[in-house]
Structures are given as C-alpha cells and as structure tokens.
Amino acid sequence: MPLPRLGGIATGVALVVVAVLIGAAAQHLTSGDPATVAAAAAVTPTGHTTTVAVTAADMRFRPARITVPAGDRLVIELTNTDQRRHDLVLQTGAKTGLVGAGHTARLDAGIIGGPVDGWCSLPGHRQAGMTLAITTTGGHEHMAATTPAPGATPSPAATVDPMADPGRDFRARDAAAPSVPAGRLHTISLHVREVQLEVAPGVRQTMWTYNGTVPGPTLRGRIGDTFEVTLTNDGSVDHGVDFHAGALAPDTAMRPIEPGQSLTYRFTATKAGIWMYHCSTMPMLLHLGNGMYGAVIIDPPDLAPVDREYALVQSELFLGGDLAKMRAGQPDAVMFNGYAAQYTHAPLTAHPGDRVRFWVLDAGPNRSTSFHVVGAQFDTVYAEGRYQLRPSDPGGAQVLPLSPAGGGFVETVFAAPGHYPFVDHAMADADSGARGAIEVTAR
Known part of the structure; x- marks a missing residue:
C-alpha cells in the first residue's frame, strides 16, 4: 500500500x-x-x-x-x-x-x-x-532528446530458458517451511543487501534483497506473538519494509531509511495466515520487482501437524530491473522462491501416505496464481484467513487461486510413488518457470 x-x-x-x-x-x-x-x-x-x-x-x-x-x-x-x-x-x-x-x-x-x-x-x-x-x-525550438536517466539499468541481452540445465552443482533453495520458534517475542534482523544472484540457469543479475536472498527469510509465529524487526539498510538507495502481518500506522514504522541507517519495526500478530512483507519505498513496483519481499506465517489456532510442510513464494522476474516491463506486466520469467523452475531440477520430496502442506504466497507484483499439483487433489484449503475446505468435507479442490499479496495453504496425501508436477495453472506462467515437482518415493 x-x-x-x-x-x-x-x-x-x-x-x-x-x-x-x-x-x-x-x-x-x-x-x-x-x-x-x-x-x-x-x-x-x-x-x-x-x-x-x-x-x-x-x-x-x-x-x-x-x-x-x-x-x-x-x-x-x-x-x-x-x-x-x-x-x-x-x-x-x-x-x-x-x-x-x-x-x-x-x-x-x-x-x-x-x-x-x-x-x-x-x-x-x-x-x-x-x-x-x-x-x-521565442528562440530555437527542438524536440527534447530521450536521454536515459543516469543510473538506469538497461535490459540485458540475456534471456531466461526455464528448460535449461543449471548444472551438477545446482542447489535449490530449501522450501521447507520453518517451524514455530519458542517463546512469544521473536527478534529478527533484516539487512538490505544488493546481491548478484543466479535467477535462472546461466542468468545472473543484481537483486535488492532482505538478508541476501529472494525472497527474504520466511518468518513464523502464532497469534499473539510479537515480532521485533531491526531493519538495516546496507544498500545504495533508500529502502523500508511493510509487514502485512501487523496492523499499525505506517508513518514511522514503514518510512524509507537511507543507506547506513536502521529502524526497529515492532508488531503483534493478531490474525492467522501467510502474510507478505515487502519494501515500502516508492516506486514500490520497482522495489518489489527487484526482489524485496518475503513471507510471514502465522499459524491458525490448533493447526494440525503434517508429515511435510513447504513454503512457496511465487513472483515475477524482470531482467535488468526494467520498470517499463514491470508496468506493462511483461516479466521475463515467473518463479517459485526466486529461481525459475528450480524444483524441476531439484524436486521436493515425500513418501506415500504423507500428508503434505503447501503454504503459498503470491508476491506478484502483478500476476495472480492458480496453484495446482498434477495427479493430486486437495482435501484442505485455507486462503486469506479462513478454511474453505476440510478433510471431513465430501468435496475436493484442484487449485488454490490467489491474487497478488494473497496467501494460504493446501494439503494433500500422496497415495503412490511417482513424480507429481506442481504448477501455476495459468499455463503461460508455468511455461515461464512457475513450476516444479514433488518426488514421492517408497520408504
């Protein structure tokens, strides 16, 4: 906002x-x-x-x-x-x-x-x-030249090929959702860093990050927990942070801070869900499009344990940090957890009979998602703060639809070994890298 x-x-x-x-x-x-x-x-x-x-x-x-x-x-x-x-x-x-x-x-x-x-x-x-x-x-009139702004980053010649092999040494981001930490006060340090990251096979670019990763670290807690976040700007331009998991006046907590400055952002979680946090500095689209976002999971009361729990943040990639492409809604790739199609190269894992929970956040900045696991049906759907489906209900669900900044989770049980692709069922985005797989193997 x-x-x-x-x-x-x-x-x-x-x-x-x-x-x-x-x-x-x-x-x-x-x-x-x-x-x-x-x-x-x-x-x-x-x-x-x-x-x-x-x-x-x-x-x-x-x-x-x-x-x-x-x-x-x-x-x-x-x-x-x-x-x-x-x-x-x-x-x-x-x-x-x-x-x-x-x-x-x-x-x-x-x-x-x-x-x-x-x-x-x-x-x-x-x-x-x-x-x-x-x-x-009076005097001379001429058409003003379209000189690019100093410091603007041109779009590079690189293109994203989500089918490319990232190589034997590729290590995917760990998608396991963090466990709920002990205590009711969670003290977190976030450092704004400008880091060159590989965002697709053979494609690297400088991203604006929280703690050096895209997305930033996933945080977790319960209703009633307090989060005390110290934000330090180690970048070269001003940045801030907005936690959707908290409800407070943005005037001070979300103000942009200059390089070398710090601020402390304190909020108490009063509502459950998977909430977005992101840079609050204008133009917000540019900061989001360059990687400044992450997730906060606040567990619903009495959340049942599961065998495996994953957190997936879907977002768009714009090569060169191109604001014109961001405004036009023309990403070069769509990705889960900061890398195009990374979980096709390094699948998530489960065993037959495992109940698996997928927390999903759509970080945007522009596109919606329709999360689907091929070969599976969801018996639990929780979206934007409420259950839409529970295992005792007679029906099932095939997708978790989310708008930008929306979040929720789905659960399924894999009955047999095999490879189960997961995709954004907007097929153009799946083709652009919003896809992965779960490898289900016998115990």
Missing part, C-alpha cells in the same frame, strides 16, 4: 524571480545532449537571469514545467521537502548532486536556448514521474 505523505506538503506554486543583470552573461554549459547544447550555443544571451524555486516531494518536482525567455540564464533553487534524498539532472549534463531531506541546492542551468528535460536520477524515480520540463518563449 502507498505510504501517506510525510512532512510538509508542497504548494505546487513556484516562486519565479526575474533579475536583470548588467552586461552579458557568460554562457555556462556542461557536457550533455549535443542537440540541447547546440540550441543553447545558437541563441543570443539576453543578459537576464531567471531564478526558479522548485520543490521535490512525493515523486514529483513542483512546478514540473518551467518556461523562460530564450537566451536567459536559468538558475534553479531545488528544495527537498520530502523525507528521502533526491537530485536533479538536466539533459545538458548539469546536476545538483544528492539533496538531503530539508536541504536546498542551487543549480546553474546555463543559457537556455530550447526545451531541456530534467529528472531525478535515483533508481526508478524518473520512471515514476519525477521529471522536469524546461521550455522557452
């Missing part, structure tokens, strides 16, 4: 002060888009300077458009009224550097001869709409 605005709210009305300077102003240009630089060079300087006050907050510059007379020198006084760092980079190459919360930076944009684009260069901020357009009255 989006965070409420924190701190002061910008009015959106900029103060524009036009000062007349005596004598011609020397032209100030930095390396940047050649067409923009050429337009500035071709215009006759007016000897005037236009100074514009701009605020940065809520993924927007206000005003988002500045119009100055062609030939004027433009000075932008950027004030960051947000609780996060921002910067302003112009197409000409001029930039402020990072501006902390509550601080102001002065940017000499030089002589303006035509349209110039500006943006915040922090990951995802430009794509989320944090842009500034500079236009002129």
Whole structure:
C-alpha cells in the first residue's frame, strides 16, 4: 500500500524571480545532449537571469514545467521537502548532486536556448514521474532528446530458458517451511543487501534483497506473538519494509531509511495466515520487482501437524530491473522462491501416505496464481484467513487461486510413488518457470 505523505506538503506554486543583470552573461554549459547544447550555443544571451524555486516531494518536482525567455540564464533553487534524498539532472549534463531531506541546492542551468528535460536520477524515480520540463518563449525550438536517466539499468541481452540445465552443482533453495520458534517475542534482523544472484540457469543479475536472498527469510509465529524487526539498510538507495502481518500506522514504522541507517519495526500478530512483507519505498513496483519481499506465517489456532510442510513464494522476474516491463506486466520469467523452475531440477520430496502442506504466497507484483499439483487433489484449503475446505468435507479442490499479496495453504496425501508436477495453472506462467515437482518415493 502507498505510504501517506510525510512532512510538509508542497504548494505546487513556484516562486519565479526575474533579475536583470548588467552586461552579458557568460554562457555556462556542461557536457550533455549535443542537440540541447547546440540550441543553447545558437541563441543570443539576453543578459537576464531567471531564478526558479522548485520543490521535490512525493515523486514529483513542483512546478514540473518551467518556461523562460530564450537566451536567459536559468538558475534553479531545488528544495527537498520530502523525507528521502533526491537530485536533479538536466539533459545538458548539469546536476545538483544528492539533496538531503530539508536541504536546498542551487543549480546553474546555463543559457537556455530550447526545451531541456530534467529528472531525478535515483533508481526508478524518473520512471515514476519525477521529471522536469524546461521550455522557452521565442528562440530555437527542438524536440527534447530521450536521454536515459543516469543510473538506469538497461535490459540485458540475456534471456531466461526455464528448460535449461543449471548444472551438477545446482542447489535449490530449501522450501521447507520453518517451524514455530519458542517463546512469544521473536527478534529478527533484516539487512538490505544488493546481491548478484543466479535467477535462472546461466542468468545472473543484481537483486535488492532482505538478508541476501529472494525472497527474504520466511518468518513464523502464532497469534499473539510479537515480532521485533531491526531493519538495516546496507544498500545504495533508500529502502523500508511493510509487514502485512501487523496492523499499525505506517508513518514511522514503514518510512524509507537511507543507506547506513536502521529502524526497529515492532508488531503483534493478531490474525492467522501467510502474510507478505515487502519494501515500502516508492516506486514500490520497482522495489518489489527487484526482489524485496518475503513471507510471514502465522499459524491458525490448533493447526494440525503434517508429515511435510513447504513454503512457496511465487513472483515475477524482470531482467535488468526494467520498470517499463514491470508496468506493462511483461516479466521475463515467473518463479517459485526466486529461481525459475528450480524444483524441476531439484524436486521436493515425500513418501506415500504423507500428508503434505503447501503454504503459498503470491508476491506478484502483478500476476495472480492458480496453484495446482498434477495427479493430486486437495482435501484442505485455507486462503486469506479462513478454511474453505476440510478433510471431513465430501468435496475436493484442484487449485488454490490467489491474487497478488494473497496467501494460504493446501494439503494433500500422496497415495503412490511417482513424480507429481506442481504448477501455476495459468499455463503461460508455468511455461515461464512457475513450476516444479514433488518426488514421492517408497520408504
């Protein structure tokens, strides 16, 4: 869920002060888009300077458009009224550097001869709409170039082949659900880390993670348990965390923290289910799409023991952390527990007669799932906080359907040895890597 605005709210009305300077102003240009630089060079300087006050907050510059007379020198006084760092980079190459919360930076944009684009260069901020357009009255007009934002990660040439063999040394993520820890207070440390991970056979990319894994560690407890989570940002940009398993005002607990900072997030679980946690920093889609999510299992009262218990978090993979693909809903793969089709290469295990429980969380960020085990029928279905089917009921279930951020569990008993595939029954997603298998062997 989006965070409420924190701190002061910008009015959106900029103060524009036009000062007349005596004598011609020397032209100030930095390396940047050649067409923009050429337009500035071709215009006759007016000897005037236009100074514009701009605020940065809520993924927007206000005003988002500045119009100055062609030939004027433009000075932008950027004030960051947000609780996060921002910067302003112009197409000409001029930039402020990072501006902390509550601080102001002065940017000499030089002589303006035509349209110039500006943006915040922090990951995802430009794509989320944090842009500034500079236009002129009179003088040269040209189409602004589409220079990519500095720091943006281009989509790599790599593609995902879920059928590829990951090799003899491949080790799948342990899908066993954690047991319920002793005590009623659970103290957890989460470290934001930027880690290069293999996400499919032969495909590696840098992911934003909690504790170095995608998904982050699966936590577990009971109704009434208290979780005290210390989040430390060891990454290079601001991050936060939102635990759906807790109910509390997000203003402080879910605030983004800068690199090197920590915060403590404390909540008491009052409702059962498998709950999502994820980065709470905008644009949230970018942080989720880059791996910042995990699961918290809160057991329903009197949850019966089973022979085996697995936790599967389904999510989408976007090569290169491509926000445009995320927005278009075009993942390069769909995966369980952070690796495309990993449990086809290293199947989960069971024995005939075992009752097996599958906890499933759909981390999205965009697609629903329809979890199905081929050759099995579910006699227990628990979804979003309630039982939909129990073993004593005459009916059965073939899928566990979940929307993004939804979770639940299903149970089945495997009667005979064999290999039982499990899939997201949205077949395009199964083909893209949302599949695995359970190998059932005689005792």
